[in-house]
Amino acid sequence: MWFVFALLSAVFAAATSILAKVGIDGVNSNLATAVRTCVVLVMAWAMVFITHTQGGITSIGKKSWVFLILSGLATGASWLCYYKALQMGSASKVAPVDKLSVVITLILAVIFLHEDFTAKSAIGAALVTAGTILMVI
Template sequence: MWAIFAILSAIFAALTSILAKIGIDGVNSNLGTSIRTIVVVLMAWAMVFITGTQSGIVDISKKSWIFLILSGLATGASWLCYYKALQIGEVSKVVPIDKLSIVLTILLAFIFLGEHVTVKALIGCTLIVAGTFVMIL
């Protein structure tokens, strides 16, 4: 089931890039990011209430609060940079660079989470980096 959600995530991420590039035309990138963020917040809270999980907020540990807030700050910084890059660059060049986050995530998961990195993952990361350079040059 996780694979279905991952595929849907990729599809929606692709749509995000195209729709954002069209929508950001003539709009300050920070303002555009803020509008997008409001929509995301409303959607996320709607899902919380639809699934009836809002009561779980009192059970969240201090550690989880800290890391969820830090993750939110990282997401916000990523989105602000992404929208600015989309505004001034070509989608076909911005998106491949943005997807280098895959390589960075695997590296950080190894360093901070102790996740095992396989030879297959190293080959994949090498191909992603190589593919990114081929696409942007």
């Protein structure tokens, strides 16, 4: 089931790039990011209330709070940079570079989470990197 959600995530991320590129025309990239973030915030909290999970907020531990906040800051920085890049470049070049996050995630997961780094991982990372380079040159 995780694969279905991951695939849907990719589809929605692709739609995000195209919709954002059209929507950002003539709009400051920081303002556009703020508008998008408000929509995401409302949508996320709506899902919390729809699924009746709002009571779980009191059981979030200190460590989880710290890392969720750091993750939120990283997301915000990513979105600000992504929208600025979209404003300056073409979506067909910005999106592949953004997807280098797959390779960076693999490296960070090996270093910090001690996940396995296999020959398949190395080949996949090399192919993603090569594909990115081919798409942007």
